[in-house]
Amino acid sequence: MEKRTWEERQHLQRRRRRLRAGAFVVVGALVLGTAGYLLFDAFAGPELPPMAGNVIDIAADMGGFSRKELRVKAGEPVTVRLTSLDNSMHTDGGGKHQWAVDELGVSIIAPPEGSNYKTFTPGKPGTYTYYCDLCCGGRANPTMSGRLVVS
Ligand SMILES: [Cu+2]
Secondary structure, three states: OOOOOHHHHHHHHHHHHHHHHHHHHHHHHHHHHHHHHHHHHHHHOOOOOOOOOOEEEEEEEOOEEOOOEEEEOOOOOEEEEEEEOOOOOOOOHHHOEEEEEHHHOEEEEEOOOOEEEEEEOOOOOEEEEEEOOOOOOHHHOHHHEEEEEEO
């Protein structure tokens, strides 16, 4: 077998280095992709079936509502779908959460790790408070409330 020239050796070395860098990028992308997918899956919560009409999705857990403000139009029917992200092992409220607006006479209670919805038509423009009265201090807890703006 004939000896490789210096140039040939350099060329081979460079190719090996490039291959190693390429493999590193591929493995890195796979790891990041998997981690990202798992993270997304963990935070996205339960999958909800699509619904017809003007649907607003909102989730609640012990940390509060996923949205602190909702905007709707007066005189137009709207469906609010509440999802509880907590399981039934929660001693406080048993994993249930509520979305209620006194002035509109609406109260939705979502079961542990489940959803419930109600369709209503807000009549008068204004800013209303929605709240959950089932967990951690109930209505008095500022994290378990938000603003419904009817315009
Ligand atoms: Cu609650």
